[in-house]
Amino acid sequence: MEKIWLKNWPEGVSTTLQYRLGKKPLHEYVKQNAKDTPHRTAYIYYGRQITCLEVEENSQKLANYLLEKGVKKGDRIGLFMQNCPQYIFSHYAIQKIGAIVCPLNPMYKASELEYLLNEMEAKAVISAQELYPNLEQIRAKVSTLEFIFTTNYADFLPSQPSLPIPDELKLTKVTPEGTLDLTKVFTRELKDxxxxxxxxSDDVGLMVFTSGTTGRPKGAMLTYENALFKTAASVHAQIVDDNDTWLAVMPLCHIAGMVMGVNIPVYTNTPCVLLTRFEPEATIQAIEKYKVTTWYSIAPINAGLLTYPGIQERDLSSLKINLATSFGIPVTEELSNKWKALTNGCLMFEAAYGLSETHTCDTFMPADKVVFGSCGIPTFETDIRILDLSTKEELPPGETGEITIKNPGVFKGYWKRPDATSETLKDGWVHTGDIGCISEEGYLYFKGRVKEMIKSSGYSVFPEDVEALLMEHPSIAQVAVIGVPDETRGETVKAFVVLKPDAVGSISEAEVVNWAKNHMAAYKYPRYVEFRDSLPATGAGKVLRRLLKEEKTTESKHA
Structure with a gap:
């Protein structure tokens, strides 16, 4: 397709991407920042100001220690923490020695961790103290796992926090038996x-888990260049300058949160206010106190803050740009205008379209040519084609089909899954399994998903993953999972369950929901369970979720 989107390229932004310090891994940016501006604030954690030099030295101390523990280039190390300085240090430490960062959602429960750690063949995990009990349950079932670090978030709090802190930061420090105290590593002397x-361009520095087009989560292998390219593209598309201050409240374990909270502050060498998780009052105070200029959020957060008690009396006028994502509710012009009025001028618009396999942010919204309802235009060095679902031929502007993407952010493939890789990655193009179209003006519109992935509260939920976990219930013989519409979550999970004969009548649907709640992450467990005598299936026995989905859609239309 002709790059028709270039006619809407923002004024003052070059169409050629130039890297601030050249084409090198972001951990080299960490090192150069420490050399050029050692005392500049890199992160602010509830009032604790962490300098560029501290980021470099702490990540290097951990890198040295990991080498002493026998970690080699290419080894996989899990990060199982909420947002904290230790996450930043660990991310760059792992990459400094050529090992691979494997983010783990802090909402994961034991069964989920067991699957993922075995899938990645993890050598080590760096875990928050309060999350370790989930690891303790399954560490003996992961044969490759050699050691675990634990850390207490409060280890990097100032003596007098400047912002309200969540309960996790009030826990008394404990180093569980059989684990290593991560913070002690940072007190070591930095020798070499x-x-x-x-x-x-070729080495993998990050592995994020995604379903791709089908199946339980697979590790998408992303290179150092993938991360550098998407970070630089995101920065230069919005004309970030030295006076900007970022706010990171979205989970660093998610690819978008990682770009905004781990990568961009290092790439730009500008300060970032880091919060362990989103809490309204802490977020408002952070913007007020530290004069935050740029923030990445999801639409429900902004909508909620608009009705926060006393919000009209608060000073959010430092905000210039609020990149937001439509999760649960869309980023509409009405929402944007309300936010602009509250903040005295902050521009709020859809952040981007992207996926894990491309290190996200394949599009961006031109700040001077916002089109609500769209995902913006393709970013630097990016081609997007829309293919006919049947013929796979490229479609002209305005026609709807499968979104395919090619740019320097495209992943190397799925970890030890060549068949899945060949289905998704073809001649350098990622076949997303998503439905969309490109307008005559070059804006991408997302229409839905070919694949059966469920998007709940902004999280990707994979039906086969939930089904595998539910099958661990002693009363369940068969199960199928679909997404159903939900006003607050966008979609929520519904499970169709066939009970074992001896369990019929002895267990309720509500009991299955409660069991799932205790065995799965909060965004993942089914809110609805429906018992069935059987499930629709092919002659080979493969359950046809599509028929269940169509059935529920028909019921909704006639309700």
Missing amino acids: YKNHQVNV
């Missing part, structure tokens, strides 16, 4: 640098 050289 023993890093591995990495190939920025």
